[in-house]
Amino acid sequence: MRVVEKPWGRELWWAVTPAYVGKILEVKAGQRLSLQYHKEKLESMYFVSGSGQFVYGEQVLTIEPGLAVTIEPGTVHRIIATSDVTVFEVSTPQVEDVVRIEDAYGRSPSQAQPV
Numbered sequence: 560m561r562v563v564e565k566p567w568g569r570e571l572w573w574a575v576t577p578a579y580v581g582k583i584l585e586v587k588a589g590q591r592l593s594l595q596y597h598k599e600k601l602e603s604m605y606f607v608s609g610s611g612q613f614v615y616g617e618q619v620l621t622i623e624p625g626l627a628v629t630i631e632p633g634t635v636h637r638i639i640a641t642s643d644v645t646v647f648e649v650s651t652p653q654v655e656d657v658v659r660i661e662d663a664y665g666r667s668p669s670q671a672q673p674v
Contacts, residue, residue, distance in 0.1 A: 566664040567592055567640075580654055584638070584646040586611075591639040594661040596632070602650035603629045609644030613637070635660065 561572040567590035574581035586592065586609070594614065606613075606626040613620040614637040615628060622644060630636050638644060659666060 566590070575652070577652060580650050580652050582648045582650075584644075584648055586638055586640040586644040586646070588640055588642045591663055592637050593657070593659040593663075593666065594635060594637045595657050595659050596635045597630075597653065597656045598658065599632050600651050600653040600656040601630070601632060602648055603627070605647040607645040607647060609640060610642045611638065611640040611644055614639070 561575070563570040563572065568585040568587045571583040571585070572580065573583065584604075588609075604627065606622050606624060608624055609622060611622040613622050613626065613628065614635065615630070616634050616636070620626060620628070622638070622640070638646065
């Protein structure tokens, strides 16, 4: 398993294959991921614990255990944690396919950078 530290928490990469990548995202209370989208990457998220908001296109969903979403390429999204949030994520393998629109940690908007 690979642990990737992030300014908002960390990712636990538990599966990396040519067909898919499986991660557990741990987002600390009060933190947020970049407002972002992907050009090719398709991902599905299952929220295991915690609370907050999930920006999903034009919608803002309430994060609670059991929330499940599939994010099509081109869909703007962001996790905003009000308590510690744990998410199971499975995606296609284009892990570098991230276009940042806004970032709270000084990482500049991008054309395609790792999150």
